[in-house]
Amino acid sequence: MTESALVRWADYDAALFDLDGVLTPTAEVHMRAWAALFTSYLSAHQISPPYTDADYFAYVDGKPRYDGVRTLLASRGVTLPEGDPSDPPTAETVCGLGNRKNAEFEHELAAHGVAAYPGSVALLDHLATLPIGLAVVSSSVNAPAVLAAAGIADRFPVVVDGAVALDHGLPGKPAPDTYAFAAKQLGTDDAHAIVIEDAVSGVQAGAAGDFGLVIGVDRGAGRQTLLDHGADVVVADLGELV
């Protein structure tokens, strides 16, 4: 059986896409920005073990920014004051460190731009011919900027990003609430919506919400890991599902 035979798009009302790592290769940009932050922070404070990409997948990937900071620090037995989102990037707080990472991300995005994955665009083109609602569900507050930079903003009538989640008091991934909110915005329920995710926290969100189908996209988290945490189907590229 081919992968495309595993997904009958016509059976669903909505396709809910994570952004970073699913539609655009910005997971790599986030990954580099987190590495820049934690490599220097842990070494400056002589905290071991040093930061590696495995930490990114285990503790940070897909989560709201400050949750990522707090979780990674906890893995090293470190607790910092929470601080405030208005903290400068120099502040030694959870928010300050998160803002330091975001400054790094924005710098990289401005310097290099971003292009959507061709396979993902091929799938979006295909879905545009079907009566299926499309949404982006991202923990990032940078989602609108990334969608615009990649030239795919007009494909999505609904975008639930970090700012929308905050406005509506929705807990971030791995909680299912942001995905459920997007399904509702598209006029359907969880059972008739497909969640498409590359992060462990994201497929966990899909599994927690009883969605119709959870598609994992393996960009490094690992096929079996995504299956173990809630993906029903895993592909290497969304072009396989056209």
Ligand SMILES: [Mg+2]
């Ligand atoms: Mg992602």
